[in-house]
Amino acid sequence: MAASTVVNGLTSPNVSNADAGALAEEQCRAAKERAAIDSASRLPALAWLAGATFWLLWASFFGLVTSIKMHIPWFDVRVIMELGIISTLLSVPLMVLIARSKNLSLDAKIGFCTFAFVAAAALWLVLRTWVFDIRWSEHGGAWQTFGRTRMTHLSLIGYGWGTQAGIAGILWLVPRLSRTPLIYPNALIAAAAIWNVGIFAGVIGILAGLGTSVEWLDFPPFVPPFLIVSLAIVAAWGIVTFTRRQESHVYVTLWYCFGAMFWMPWLYTVAVIINIYSPATGVVQSACNWWFAHNVLGLWLTPIGVGAAYYIIPKVIGRPVYSYYLSIIGFWSLALFYSWAGMHHLIGGPIPPWMVSASTVGSMMMFIPVIAVGVNHHMTMLGHMGQLRYSPSLRFVVFGAITYTAVSAQGAIEALREFSEVAHFTNYTVGHAHLGAYGFFTMIMFGVFYYMVPRLTGQEWASSRLIRLHFWLCSVGIVIYFTSLSISGWFEGRQMNNPDYPFIQKMSNELPWLICRSIGGAMMSLGHVAWAILFVLNICGVGSRREGPTFFREKTSAEVEAELNGSTATPAEVALASR
């Protein structure tokens, strides 16, 4: 174990002075090797990440629209589009002037540009309302009805953002951990292109009324072949890379990535056959549907998120994972139990009771991997929480790791029949889904990308203030989102279970919570805009060349010294370990 942790770039805190020199040399060699491996991963990983970021913005847009439509059913998206287009036209000349100014810092430029845009939007709102008196003739078109925007939002989050973000992470993590440069870069870039063509066609299809109304499989029937081909390319690449690995020890992150790459194509192919191309009879479809939909989170997004956290946390704080054995237990119990958990989405429904029971058992057994992974992640962090003040990657990843423990424990309890009797069919489930897919997975992936992108582009992040904004908007946003829907959902369930309670009253009671949800959602969306700006600036080469990681603030020399007193590592080693 000791040798391999060093090779993976993890400094062990208890090395004797005599070994320190040899260790520094070994680390220097490893850092060079990693840099060479990263340079091979550069284009494919960035291609998938660019697609992910693009669709994240659209997914946020459609999510926000869907959320607003739930409390303002007559809300017309064309108003936002008009506002967006005209404010952009009004503010772009000003932005160009600001961007060209030589006296302003980058942070100031971003701030002024934002201000210009907001001012233009406010100006246009005033003009259109009181001067031009513009009104849209009819409420909304078919394309923007609630059901279609909701299908679009979920599809874009699952396939546009989640899957692509996961693959971007995999393409960077797997070569690093296998210690072999990425092979077949062109095939992977082609796979990204095929994937994005599929997503684009799918979104247009859903908005045009070709959506299938099968949750998580809403894309029209012409889309899955694109996705399957693309997934197959990535999976084949994964297997070949794995067999060609130079590192004999398989680090825990690699198990997760390997499992995920193997499970997802299988899941997706089975699900589209049984639900779309050759539908089974009646509720057999539902069983397959929820086996699939739950496993997209459980056996695709979760392993990538958990695996990435297993990599980033030890890497940033320079300390090995707390327990190797716990990570084994965590991995295998996740593989076994999570895959059985899906039927709790059908609790109370017209499926045989044994299926629900099996899934309830699977869901309860999930406490094992959750506790194992939780202990492992949090015990690794213990005593190093101070690092959260500096490292954006760590802050996002730790937020996600803590949320993972919380959301999984909540999910296990939610699968209980007594609990489900209230929570099922309400916004409580929606809140839970977002805590998982967003609070856990998305936040961890942001953390991964803050670490990954500078190492791929050789370009540091342009603005630590913008990263901070991104973090706080997203984290506060998801907390507001989750809290409001959980409270609302619980009341909804109680009121629906009381047959004398008027249904329409239950609906009106949701209103204040739905408005809170839109506020939380808007904050998250703004955070994504901040991320997109940072990402685009980074790949366009704006900002300083990379010399060390971007911290929220620089450590003082006293703080560096205090850290060094805990170990015998030299400042050079600390700097190296954090790369």
Next chain:
Amino acid sequence: MDRTVTLLLGITLTFASSWLGLVFAPYVQMNNVQPIKGTTDDGVEEMYPRPLEGEAAYGREVYIANGCMYCHSQQIRSEHFGNGADIKRNWGVRRTVQRDYIYEKPILLGTMRTGPDLANVARRWSGQGGKDWNHLHLYAPRMMMPGSLMPSFAFLYEKRRITGEPSADALKLQGEWAPEPGYEIVPTPQAKALVEYLSVLDHNRIMLPEAQE
């Protein structure tokens, strides 16, 4: 954990277990359920369920295209579940079971009840009166249900200038929802199909033996 074979085998077996249990086993158990002969509330003997045909089948496609199932479930749960509220709320007379759904592709069980369950909506809004109500409700939900959060499906209707006699199927809208004088709101074929679907949607038509509790 460093051996490729161990890892690959473990990953395959764990996953295959759930595939066998949650996809293959129900497939074997339930894929061949057949319709059954039974007696409706009106005393008519017929085969149940029957596949939708014609306009109602087209209406179901409209329902799918517009994602209605993201707010309306189509399942009645047991009288021992959730205080038995589904049945007490008059959404159905018995729980729904596999046989009720054998012709549904895709099945529209739903996972959310922002709006009420629609498994047996035809029982609540039957006949011509029910169809008229559904048209008005689809076009102007808050005219029929003040405080409702349902979106208007005005895009399934057409506003036209009245030439000669007003159309027989024009919507009888009131107040702020009425079109300006000289105009009328008439359903498109899509709206008619959707309403036809809603007026035959009944998963409790026959009392099934396996649904008895």
